[in-house]
Amino acid sequence: xxVSVRVPxxxxxxxxxxxxxxxxGSTLAEVLGDLDASYPGIRARILDExxxxxRFVNVYVGxxxxxxxxxxxxxxxxxxxxxxxxxxxxx
Numbered sequence: 481x482x483v484s485v486r487v488p489x490x491x492x493x494x495x496x497x498x499x500x501x502x503x504x505g506s507t508l509a510e511v512l513g514d515l516d517a518s519y520p521g522i523r524a525r526i527l528d529e530x531x532x533x534x535r536f537v538n539v540y541v542g543x544x545x546x547x548x549x550x551x552x553x554x555x556x557x558x559x560x561x562x563x564x565x566x567x568x569x570x571x
Contacts, residue, residue: 481506483556485515486563487522494522503562508541509552511562526564536567 485503487495495501503518505511516523528534531552539546540563546554556562 481556481558481560483511483559484561485511486561486565488564488566490566491522491525491564494519494525505556507550507552508539508546508554508556508562511556512552538565538567539563540565 482502482504485501487499487501489499492499501515501518503511503514505514512523512526526534526537526539533539533547533551541549541554541556542560544554546552
């Protein structure tokens, strides 16, 4: 399954400045693995040391937050857009 991945500004140093890149995988975990193969180190910025999504990183498959779906096991149908969005906090 080929998907497009929207990359936030803070992670574009890994993608050579590209805001959107392609990756493959039938689940989000596979997509992040393929993304890391092309852009080493980017997965470690999205997942914590235990392999879970970092607390302040939101990931959407299509329009859906994966935390309300199957998390890293969320299916990534061909052509879907995966969006990585850093959480914004403050007062």
